[in-house]
Amino acid sequence: MTALGLMSGTSLDGIDVALLRTDGETHVSRGPAATYPYRPDQQAVLHDALQQARSLGTRDARPGILAEAERALTEWHAEVVNRFLDTHGLTPAEIDVIGFHGQTVIHRPERRLTVQLGLGPTLARRTGIAVVYDMRAADVAAGGQGAPLVPVYHRALASGVAERPVAFVNIGGVANMTWVGRQGELVAFDTGPGNALLNDWCERWTDIPYDVDGRLGGSGNSNRNVLGQLLKSDFFATPAPKSLDRNSFDVTLVEGLSPADGAATLTRFTAEAIAASVGLVPEPPQLFIICGGGRLNPTLIQALRDVLQAPVIAAEDVKLNGDSMEAEAWAYLAVRCLRGLPITFPGTTGVRTPLSGGLVARP
Template sequence: MSGTSLDGIDVAMIVSDGEVVMRRGPSATYAYTLAQQALLRQALDGARGLTARDERPGILAEAEQALTGWHAEAVEKFAEENGISLSSIDIIGFHGQTVLHRPEQRLTVQLGLGEGLAQRLGRPVIYDLRAADVAAGGQGAPLVPVYHRALAAPLAERPAAFLNIGGVANMTWIGADGGLIAFDTGPGNALINDWCQRFAGEALDRDGRLAASGVANERVLARLLSHHYFTLPPPKSLDRNSFDSSAVEGLSPADGAATLTCFTAAAVAASTRLLPALPKLYVVCGGGRLNPVLMHELRELLKAPVIAAENLGLDGDSMEAEAWAYLAIRSLKHLPISFPGTTGVPAPLSGGRLAEP
């Protein structure tokens, strides 16, 4: 179960032994209301000054309590809609809401009361899956690559890459031998969404319409791409607020959206210089795959097939929620969920905390 973005809560069910995915079950997204989004935005602002992962000053305690309740309601609704008995669920993976991510300070903060969720639902919950990795010196993200590798098992094309374009964009590179390299490539939809909210009153650039009506400013784009992050070797990760839209201030709403959309794609393309071999196929999941302007930019810049997850019979919306279920199973079995090539942790490492009802 994933609530990493400000869009809503994704819930998905899988059947797996922590290695092979035997079956992908139903999935659903429960959108946040404007009031819920506003509370989470306040929490993001309130988290900027945190120095310890368990601090919950001011609005953060209220947001964490509310968020846990929203997730419980989402699971209950999901179970009812799909005729699933809660007692049949072996384990629930709970992402929570990331409000601060500073791995260089060995600090990552995800709101979400695992014990409270377990008590409410009467099922065991694995939560706080990033903390052990960050404490060991890893980036704490991305954690989905091991699930990407499981999904890529049938693919003939190698190396292959999975691109997850949510608020932040990340890439998983899967080598011919199953070797993993993963890192955040740069901004995903966050800057575009914030820009559209500000100038168009929309939470996102639906169908890329605003960007399609503008022209990317090459001078501003070059300034954005000069950020030192793009020269850092992987593994590396970003906070949602690591980049901001100040560089596009003064552009028209359309040109700003076009520039930010191009920036997301160009950051992905720049990241391929850090790989040992170029991918022969890119599989895109997350909300970014629904933006035709962004997908066009990716195809132009990457010079390789770029397809949506659905082209492989996968669900690009539910993949992260599925991954959290998969990670919860691996955590329960003490299997590694992060690796030197994905987060920079010194050795393969399991993680997560178990909350029993």
């Protein structure tokens, strides 16, 4: 099947689009990909939605700005799909399915609650393409963590990597790890904060919503006392599988630090949380492949090399695309959903048995 994946991550930087031809199993042929950055006004809508969502108690409620934000977000995605198809000379008839992540605004699996804004039926009508959406909900309803969902795609990609075990570490707003064992075994979980806290801190002090080239963090010194407090969170003592909401941590403990030292501390926090997670997998990885926006932060990559006991490389070093991997995964997962194949597993989300998921909307 030919599928498009759409990913709007927790870092609120934009919409990633990727084309994939796949059977949802071992065959993967990667096509073009692109990122469409959010405008400041769009980011403001999503920030407001995240704040409003803190009070959500049920999956279907859309109080305050949430209903308006969901409609707007869906329209933005429809526009992006049409632009992408036009750019690459494709028609809707050539695409079998869209995997639509939507925007996570709250993720509380302990309350069996996860909400990704996005109207699948509206997107299907606007694009003329079948849409698979709301892929986390079935897993959470069955007692799973609802995240991460990308591991089964990581396993497909790992067929081109010689080292075993190998770890894929995605550093988006939240960081997560997929461990692929010698026989293809999967263990996956969120490791802790990714870029979200650092992005918020940098936007506060520099008006730029991320640490450009890791310069702010690289110019400061991490505070070991603050790091120690951050790493005492109960989350790190919780066994895998486990997952996080973007807002599970905040920057209160770094409030008294300078902008540079705060950035350095938050950068190191992400790295040390990833290092701590190695104790949760059956065997230490022989290689760490870094994906997501975090791989573009040299200060963070150096911090990872300081604390991990194996080579640390970017996805591109093994001919993968670290920017589009999650969007590719959503295309892959959409095909698996259509075929009734599982997308979550006991070792990835803690669900009792392998489970498919997602809702299908047809134009």
